[in-house]
Amino acid sequence: MERRRGAELEGVLLDAAWDELMESGYARLTMEAVAARAHTGKQVLYRRWRNRAELVIAAMRHRTGSIVENVPDTGSLRDDVLGVLRLMAERFATLGPDVVHGLLAEAPDLDPEIYTRMTSVMATIVKRAAERGEIPTDDLPDRVLTAPTNLLRHEMLFARDPLPASALTSLVDDVFLPLVSGRPGRSG
Amino acid sequence: MERRRGAELEGVLLDAAWDELMESGYARLTMEAVAARAHTGKQVLYRRWRNRAELVIAAMRHRTGSIVENVPDTGSLRDDVLGVLRLMAERFATLGPDVVHGLLAEAPDLDPEIYTRMTSVMATIVKRAAERGEIPTDDLPDRVLTAPTNLLRHEMLFARDPLPASALTSLVDDVFLPLVSGRPGRSG
DNA sequence: ACTCCTTAGAGACGGTACGTCTCTTACGGT
DNA sequence: ACCGTAAGAGACGTACCGTCTCTAAGGAGT
Numbered sequence: 001m002e003r004r005r006g007a008e009l010e011g012v013l014l015d016a017a018w019d020e021l022m023e024s025g026y027a028r029l030t031m032e033a034v035a036a037r038a039h040t041g042k043q044v045l046y047r048r049w050r051n052r053a054e055l056v057i058a059a060m061r062h063r064t065g066s067i068v069e070n071v072p073d074t075g076s077l078r079d080d081v082l083g084v085l086r087l088m089a090e091r092f093a094t095l096g097p098d099v100v101h102g103l104l105a106e107a108p109d110l111d112p113e114i115y116t117r118m119t120s121v122m123a124t125i126v127k128r129a130a131e132r133g134e135i136p137t138d139d140l141p142d143r144v145l146t147a148p149t150n151l152l153r154h155e156m157l158f159a160r161d162p163l164p165a166s167a168l169t170s171l172v173d174d175v176f177l178p179l180v181s182g183r184p185g186r187s188g
Numbered sequence: 189m190e191r192r193r194g195a196e197l198e199g200v201l202l203d204a205a206w207d208e209l210m211e212s213g214y215a216r217l218t219m220e221a222v223a224a225r226a227h228t229g230k231q232v233l234y235r236r237w238r239n240r241a242e243l244v245i246a247a248m249r250h251r252t253g254s255i256v257e258n259v260p261d262t263g264s265l266r267d268d269v270l271g272v273l274r275l276m277a278e279r280f281a282t283l284g285p286d287v288v289h290g291l292l293a294e295a296p297d298l299d300p301e302i303y304t305r306m307t308s309v310m311a312t313i314v315k316r317a318a319e320r321g322e323i324p325t326d327d328l329p330d331r332v333l334t335a336p337t338n339l340l341r342h343e344m345l346f347a348r349d350p351l352p353a354s355a356l357t358s359l360v361d362d363v364f365l366p367l368v369s370g371r372p373g374r375s376g
Numbered sequence: 377a378c379t380c381c382t383t384a385g386a387g388a389c390g391g392t393a394c395g396t397c398t399c400t401t402a403c404g405g406t
Numbered sequence: 407a408c409c410g411t412a413a414g415a416g417a418c419g420t421a422c423c424g425t426c427t428c429t430a431a432g433g434a435g436t
Contacts, residue, residue, distance in 0.1 A: 003430090005432085005433085009384080040386085043426085051423095101296065104292065104346075105290055105292070109348070111346045115342075141362040143358050144363060151338055154338045154345075157342075158302065171331060178366075190402090191413055220392095227414080229414050232412085234396085235412080
């Protein structure tokens with residue numbers, strides 16, 4: 001019997017968790033099923049992750065890269081923001097609402113981080129746009145900066161059907177661009 | 189042994205569920221505990237609600253009135269919107285993140301309804317403001333209309349700490365009012 | 377090459393809560 | 407007075423949790 005170890009074993013475990021996630025969703029993913037799929041015992045999982053949520057998060061990180069490390073830079077504010085929203089929507093689509101709802105409920109400590117990260121992405125995009133002279137200032141309230149990403153996240157969380165493409169453009173054209181273009185400096 | 193029936197029994201059941209909810213949160217609320225607290229059996233619960241989520245939703249509806257039936261009308265757009273946001277925040281505070289996260293995960297069919305309702309509330313408020321001449325038009329894109337309530341909901345879902353009062357005013361002053369005041373008619 | 381030590385692989389175990397089923401009996405309707 | 411519905415109570419089988427135990431594989435050290 002060949003016995004896996006170290007990084008090799010860990011990779012197998014995370015792949016097994018990911019496959020279970022795709023097949024059963026979060027709610028019906030069990031530690032037993034992940035262990036069985038990886039041809040090992042539960043203890044091997046519990047030795048590395050304290051619970052389902054941690055395992056699933058690790059599996060997601062193992063699979064998908066971070067948006068933070070891949071900020072769009074197209075030369076157009078509109079396209080940059082749209083690019084970020086598309087990345088978010090794409091990722092959400094592969095994960096499915098199940099997973100996000102589940103993690104929200106079971107890993108609340110992680111939740112604030114998820115959306116704090118996005119603030120810096122938006123700040124980068126807006127700063128570039130201001131430097132290009134596309135908008136008057138990059139000194140915007142945080143809630144303006146994160147409005148499009150937060151609204152998108154909200155919509156993905158609550159909508160039952162997949163989002164139409166028009167949702168993304170509406171968020172940019174109806175909400176974000178009006179807020180950053182014509183307005184004077186920050187109010188508070 | 190006095191045996192409860194009909195509306196009386198139902199009230200007792202919903203009260204028991206509500207009390208359990210307040211005491212244990214959603215994740216640790218069990219049908220067994222609710223039944224025990226109401227001095228009855230589980231079957232009495234399952235005869236009325238198919239699962240935990242339905243029971244909890246019924247208990248919430250039984251306790252708290254609808255925001256829809258109580259649209260603020262202060263004569264000021266800003267105060268009306270703030271009033272709605274305060275109602276939402278207050279309700280969320282009594283329920284706790286647990287409950288909302290849990291329902292989001294276990295009652296996804298209900299989720300879209302929750303925020304669709306708010307659209308009509310905001311439409312009413314905006315219409316009144318337009319009639320008063322406070323804003324140029326009440327013909328706004330849905331995503332502008334629901335931006336403040338959706339952003340608040342998002343923030344409540346993801347924030348770990350209770351929201352500061354400034355969160356509400358920022359949503360109104362930095363995001364909503366700029367969108368509805370200075371802009372021309374809808375773009376799309 | 378031999379020994380030691382960690383830990384993989386496998387499964388048993390007790391615990392909790394689910395949702396169903398069964399049984400007796402209170403009580404409202406006719 | 408009778409009958410049918412459903413309350414009250416709890417047993418039951420199932421699922422999965424997280425812990426614990428045991429054997430033996432296979433690196434590390436000498």
